Amino acid sequence: MARFTQTETRRQHHPQQPQPAHSSLVFTGPGAPPSQHGNMKDQDAIKLFIGQIPRNLEEKDLKPLFEQFGKIHELTVLKDRYTGMHKGCAFLTYCARESAIKAQNALHEQKTLPGMTRPIQVKPADSESRGGKDRKLFVGMLNKQQTEEDVYRLFEPYGVIEECTVLRGPDGNSKGCAFVKFSTHTEAQSAISALHGSQTMPGASSSLVVKFADTDKERTIRRMQQMVGQFGIFNPAIALPFSTYSSYAHALMQQQAAIMAASHGGYLTPSVAFPATQIHQMGALNINSLPPTPMTPVSGLSSPPANITTSAVPSIVTPIVNGFTGIPHQPNGHPAVETLYTNGLPPYSTQSPTAADTLQQAFTGVQQYTAIYPATTLTPIGQTLPQPPQVIQQQQQREGPEGCNLFIYHLPQEFGDNELMQMFLPFGTVISSKVFMDRATNQSKCFGFVSFDNPASAQAAIQAMNGFQIGMKRLKVQLKRPKDASRPY
DNA sequence: TGTCATT
Numbered sequence: 361m362a363r364f365t366q367t368e369t370r371r372q373h374h375p376q377q378p379q380p381a382h383s384s385l386v387f388t389g390p391g392a393p394p395s396q397h398g399n400m401k402d403q404d405a406i407k408l409f410i411g412q413i414p415r416n417l418e419e420k421d422l423k424p425l426f427e428q429f430g431k432i433h434e435l436t437v438l439k440d441r442y443t444g445m446h447k448g449c450a451f452l453t454y455c456a457r458e459s460a461i462k463a464q465n466a467l468h469e470q471k472t473l474p475g476m477t478r479p480i481q482v483k484p485a486d487s488e489s490r491g492g493k494d495r496k497l498f499v500g501m502l503n504k505q506q507t508e509e510d511v512y513r514l515f516e517p518y519g520v521i522e523e524c525t526v527l528r529g530p531d532g533n534s535k536g537c538a539f540v541k542f543s544t545h546t547e548a549q550s551a552i553s554a555l556h557g558s559q560t561m562p563g564a565s566s567s568l569v570v571k572f573a574d575t576d577k578e579r580t581i582r583r584m585q586q587m588v589g590q591f592g593i594f595n596p597a598i599a600l601p602f603s604t605y606s607s608y609a610h611a612l613m614q615q616q617a618a619i620m621a622a623s624h625g626g627y628l629t630p631s632v633a634f635p636a637t638q639i640h641q642m643g644a645l646n647i648n649s650l651p652p653t654p655m656t657p658v659s660g661l662s663s664p665p666a667n668i669t670t671s672a673v674p675s676i677v678t679p680i681v682n683g684f685t686g687i688p689h690q691p692n693g694h695p696a697v698e699t700l701y702t703n704g705l706p707p708y709s710t711q712s713p714t715a716a717d718t719l720q721q722a723f724t725g726v727q728q729y730t731a732i733y734p735a736t737t738l739t740p741i742g743q744t745l746p747q748p749p750q751v752i753q754q755q756q757q758r759e760g761p762e763g764c765n766l767f768i769y770h771l772p773q774e775f776g777d778n779e780l781m782q783m784f785l786p787f788g789t790v791i792s793s794k795v796f797m798d799r800a801t802n803q804s805k806c807f808g809f810v811s812f813d814n815p816a817s818a819q820a821a822i823q824a825m826n827g828f829q830i831g832m833k834r835l836k837v838q839l840k841r842p843k844d845a846s847r848p849y
Numbered sequence: 850t851g852t853c854a855t856t
Binding site for chain 2 (some may be wrong): 386396498499500501502521525527528534535536537538539564565566569574579594646758759765767769793796797807808811838840841842
């Protein structure tokens with residue numbers, strides 16, 4: 361029955377009734393005058409569900425029973441959509457909210473209609489509350505000092521508050537948010553209109569948030585996303601289309617480069633995370649001038665590098681691996697890597713907006729590759745991968761364990777969370793990446809955080825990426841300062 | 850040096 365009720369509710373919920381003059385007021389407080397004439401209903405009228413009705417009773421038969429509590433706005437017996445069969449229940453809306461309350465008090469479970477074994481049900485229809493959702497607000501960006509009473513005061517002007525709870529952690533400290541349930545949707549809506557973004561509480565990082573609370577379903581989704589962030593149990597890369605040959609090749613190179621970077625320790629190593637062809641181009645750019653001229657998008661990233669043809673997958677492994685093994689010490693047919701670094705720094709430029717794209721493309725293969733091939737095929741030169749890189753797309757801002765969180769400064773202006781993550785993926789599983797944005801300008805503050813799932817990856821990333829030059833700046837890559845630490849830099 | 854937090 362509950363399911364039918366839901367269905368019927370939705371179906372019947374749509375017809376918009378003409379509203380009485382007073383209902384157009386944004387504020388519909390507890391003192392809102394009830395409708396007195398016509399078939400108008402109060403804006404805060406309650407739709408009642410009537411259950412346990414004998415199937416031989418139609419609207420006209422039921423009307424007298426309910427009319428004694430007030431003028432009826434609408435009474436509908438529920439019928440099966442296809443067979444037209446009486447479902448033994450109805451929806452009833454009185455013109456006045458008060459009538460509904462009276463009827464419920466007088467009738468619900470109080471009387472059994474002829475032929476029925478259970479007493480009549482008279483209660484607000486599911487549509488009236490959706491579990492309270494449509495009149496329950498989530499309030500965020502509160503001051504953590506604000507109590508239930510403070511919140512109550514804040515929302516009181518907009519209607520009758522049935523419930524007001526400040527969310528608190530286990531220690532009893534406010535989480536800076538609350539739930540406020542009004543008696544009607546309209547009241548809740550007016551509170552949103554009046555209060556959302558209206559003020560910034562002292563100590564809050566942005567203006568007050570007032571919105572309808574999540575439904576159960578939404579909460580479940582949120583929970584799942586949090587689990588993803590915490591445990592990395594979901595790898596969306598699996599859902600990506602099968603990698604092209606070229607991205608596979610890139611993936612191999614980058615994977616090996618990552619291994620090199622992790623095991624080598626020199627500042628030179630990060631550069632091998634880029635295909636040789638790309639190193640060349642970027643290196644040249646870097647030599648020419650600082651700041652470099654805007655870079656054309658590096659072409660050919662999605663096609664195989666020159667030294668890789670269309671041979672079967674296993675056969676390309678060795679040459680690539682060998683090539684990369686040689687790079688740091690013995691350049692292999694390309695100009696010596698060192699000679700490209702005329703300023704003694706690894707090459708890379710992100711002066712143009714295309715640079716972020718470039719990086720992203722350069723690393724894209726890693727994700728696909730990791731998802732599709734078993735780990736054993738990833739180690740053709742007998743090395744063990746520290747951690748298969750993973751991409752968590754629905755990331756939360758989560759810190760990893762102690763020693764796994766990096767603070768990165770001097771990021772290119774155009775780097776976002778994703779670019780930051782792509783840049784650090786070769787060193788392990790990135791459980792979160794966050795570039796800080798200036799709220800006012802929506803511009804990057806050029807620093808951010810990357811969290812790995814293990815300290816070794818973090819250390820490898822520091823070794824490889826600290827001091828890495830991008831444009832005119834060098835990345836500063838350090839362990840994130842623990843909250844309680846007070847060591848200034 | 851993790852900005853936003855959903856009983």
